[in-house]
Amino acid sequence: MTETLMVIPILHYLTFCSVLFGIGVIGVLVKRNALVILMSIELMINSINLLLAAFSTYLNDPAGQIFVFFIMVVAAAEVAVGLAIIVLIFRTTHTIDIDVLNKLKW
Amino acid sequence: MSTIIALAVLGIITLFLGVMKKKSWLLPGILVGLAVALGLTLTGWNTDISFYHRMLVMDNYALAFNAVLIFSTFLIFLFAHHYYQPVERPLEDVYTVTLFALLGAVLMDSYGNLIMLFLGVETLSIALYILAGSHREAISSNEATLKYFLLGSFISGFLLFGIALIYGAAHSFDLQDIAHFVSALNGEWPPIFLAGLFLIIIGLAFKIAIVPFHFWAPDVYEGTPTLLTAFMASVVKTASIAALYRLFSTCLHGAQGIWESSLWILAALTILLGNLTGLYQPSAKRMLAYSSIAQSGYMILAVLAFSSRSANLLLFYTLSYSIATITAFGIVLLVREVRGNDLFTAFNGLGKNNPVEAFCMTVAMLSLTGIPPLAGFVAKFYLFSTAIGAGYLWLVLIAIVGSAVSVGYYFKPVIAMYLREGDGMKLKTPKSYKAFLLFATIVTILLGVLPFMVLKQ
Amino acid sequence: MFTTYLFYFLCILAIYAALMVLVSRKPIHSVLYLVLVFFAIAGHYILLNAQFLAVVHIIVYAGAIMVLFLFTVMLLNLNREETSPKAGWVKVSAIVAGGLLMLVMIGVFRGYEMAVTSNPALTQIGLVKNLGRILFDDYIIPFELSSVLFLTAMIGAVMLGKKEQIKKTYD
């Protein structure tokens, strides 16, 4: 396993992460279910985590991995709050379709 | 550093006071605590300390903006007592989250490391998602919080991506290291760095509400409980623009060519769209939302006119803007309390029935428009003349046109208050609330007459 | 060679699972595919010599966050198919926009090279001991302040989630 870095150029990681990030973005744009949108956002964040870890290893600098921990902290907090919001919305409107909620406009 | 500790401790004390059902101690405790935090901030003046490997840099820039943030929050908490009167619960959770949001804002002003920037932005945002939804029974509040949450966490993904790319290019999160990296570049910008930089700009632009990342603002402002909208419009905007400026001023010396043209276009779009759309709004709260969008366009001017003065100008601008906005929201919430809505027709006849409130509202509106001798005028005057000096004549012309258009909506409540006949209904303003409103108004006037208390020559 | 194959396998697995998250009609399937993505990414962490990160990743994401998702889905009985998916043109334009973003990103990375400072194969930075020392030395302030973030989220989740009704309203 240790020879990974010898074989795989960092560009591959970058490309892979971009693709994953892009899929996350598409998910956010395409879906109407708030829960799935939240999952897509998690996908985006995970791709960034991987990117940071890859940078960190290739640079031999622990800061990147430390940052990943913080991102995990934030992601966990965000998900907790996000799910609470979704539950709240579901209680009042009985749906979590984002397109139904458009009373505030213009 | 002491400011941050004080705010964190204050938040926890508030929480405990609430748990112990000491409702009457809550707000006084918070106000005293904020005053202490303000004092602690100011005692650090000119010390210029950085903490723990430059995670936090408490230079004068950070301290000044922190003072503005804490002062704005203080003003908002002055109004809290009356606003939350109908609620029996101690509401310690709302207050604590507001204080933690302030803590996040303080981190955003004083970061020396992109990790701290990210943590600050997230602390602020998560707290704001909660605050936007804190009026759980109102469907508008629910909608506001969902919109804000989805858009905000989506954009924070991009912010993160930007930070990761900068890390990949500069091999560090530290602003000083990035600055060294930039100065060693000799104008050969690696695309990955540029992409990272722009993604960070986008992440902050969302918080400042710059076109085209402004879409959340009107809806969320309208749905959020009014007092917390004031917090969003003042504290969040100030902290975000200060964070953006800090990034530019620390890391990107002499790299103006990179962001100049894009920010130019964004500022122009923001000014035009904010002002034009504001014209057609029937309600005061939504009008203030568009006004805040337009004002962020002017603030970008200060970032663009990058000179030794512009940090100071930005400080003065955000201060004058924050105070006027908070005053305006303070009156809007009074009107909503009595009339149930904040359409401009709800302001009819206010000048006769409630002269004090009408006067405060008028001063706030005039200051936002930029009429002498109020703070907003001085801020705009210096901003525009500095920008002209920096060669942004056309942008300033656009900004002036925008200001002229803005008269169209800023004067709507004023006209309604003084020239329309009302139904004689009076606002239920307690004496203390009036005193707070007058206090904020006097600060606006004082800043206009004696701008050099804050503005350096 | 093995690692190369492993890398590509994990990549394809992750991308497939990610796509399935979007394609699935039922939220619960999405959740399960997302767990698959997380495992694939954990494999990547191990490939990158970041073992501790991999463990934490599994615990936090697959263990905590996904459980939260599942819990919500079950609690609210949300496991219904999307009643009215977005119109076709919206989907197409969304995919075009996301794809464009992807292309732009890949274009940005084109030609990017990293000066590797030391032999990365022997790097020890991913170990618990190493990370812990740095976390509690250099990064103590963000570490402490992230507790504020957690506290905020906790208060918020409780505040928004609890069922207590308040009669009087304010705006």
Place this chain on the structure above:
Amino acid sequence: MLLIVTGVGFIIHVYSVGYMKGDPGYNRFFSYMNLFVFSMLLLVLADNYLVLFIGWEGVGLCSYLLIGFWFRNQAFNNAAKKAFIMNRIGDLGFLLGIILIFTTFGSVDFSDVFSRATCLSVGDPTIVAITLLLFVGAIGKSAQIPLYTWLPDAMAGPTPVSAMIHAATMVTAGVYMVARSGVLYALAPPTMAVVAITGLITAVFAASIAIYQNDIKKILAYSTISQLGFMFLALGVGAFTSAMFHLTTHAFFKALLFLAAGSVIHAMGGGQDIRKMGGLKKKLPWTYYTFLIGTVAIAGVPPFSGFFSKDEILLQTFSADPVFWIVGFTGSLMTVLYMFRLMNLTFLGNFRGTSDQQHHLYESPREMLIPLMILAFLSAIGGVLNVPAIFGGSSFLEHALHPVFAGAQLLLHTGGLTLNTGVFLLVVTLIGILVMAYLAYQLYVLDGKGLKPDDANRRFLPHLLFQRYYVDELYRKSIINPLLALSGFLNRVVEFRVIDWLVNGVGRAMVWSGNTLRYIQTGHVGFYLFMMIIGIILLLVFNVLIR
């Protein structure tokens, strides 16, 4: 300057208590007055051009409010509008000047600007432009040619206002501002020449008009313009201290004269025509004596204050250019003439008014008289402030103001006069004064020749003077009438056809675009996300890929 504003302002306030008693707008009057004093103090205390400008505008606004105080009279309103518009013309120049200062020096703070200005070479075009623009502002505010006509009309306001505006404060703001920017002016010799010539022409011009006026307040108004002209003359020749000195003494005696005139008008039941007065000396003894002191002070009879200040200006002028001196001397002689004419006609001889008025002649109340006496005292001894060395004085004011003008004086090197020349000039001046005073007495009291009941068969020059050189008519004919014709045309054709359409079109376009743009805010989160992504892609493409 501060002392003048507050001191004279206070006295005028006391006076107004008596003068305005019973007026329905009593409260309004005093709130305006205090706002005025506030603005004036702001103007004086400002340490940068911006605050100065705010005060400047405030003063203009208050003067508009005060001139139009009796707003039921349309003529008064017109006068107020005229004052405001003329001031605005000046203000525009001033504002442009400030902006130019800011773009040139990067600051509007006096100390910064002055220290940075000294780095520029003398006669630098930028400095000349700045000073000229500032001077345009001063012209408007201090009623110099060609923007002076508002001041005589401004007499429509209550008399204390006239005293306030003309004596202590507003009109001197221009002088103050130019003196304050002395360093800049010292760097711009062409502007200095313009200032001096403008001042000189105004001084003589206004003085000559004053000789043939019949309204007591108008005479004083023209006299003010003329005195301001002297001050600008002093500024123009670089005698900043003298200008400020004359400003001070002028504040004393002109306030005195106006207030005394107010007392007369009060006694006459509102009549302002001096041909209808006469012999008031017996009825209004206190007013008479105070007025007399004011007259001799303004005429420059030693040892009253005007003598010191005006002669100092003339001496300085002589040392700059004798031709200027001759013209200025003529002006000062005219001053003597019209002032004594005014006094003689008003107070000496026989009463020429209606018998009804005669019965009502009585001295003003005490709160009006005491300010008069204080001012009279000050007018009498005000000269002590700056007795030049020639008379063994200490030049107190010069030392006090030295720090302010040091920078300017350093640049100017004013040449000193020999003692002999000085004494010679003084003697000439004195003789002139005496001759003119006698002439006035002869003409208007003994002969009564100057008193023609109708204006019909005058000779050319007096007629011209009586009609104020037809300047108002000139403006009307040359500017206002063509403007009116043009505006009529514009109104008919351009306004209705083009501008109306354009303005409404612009307005409609704004509203329309606002209304349209507002629908971007669809309320759908999905749409917002989409727009943001497009924004992000565009930003990245234009900044990163295409570079």
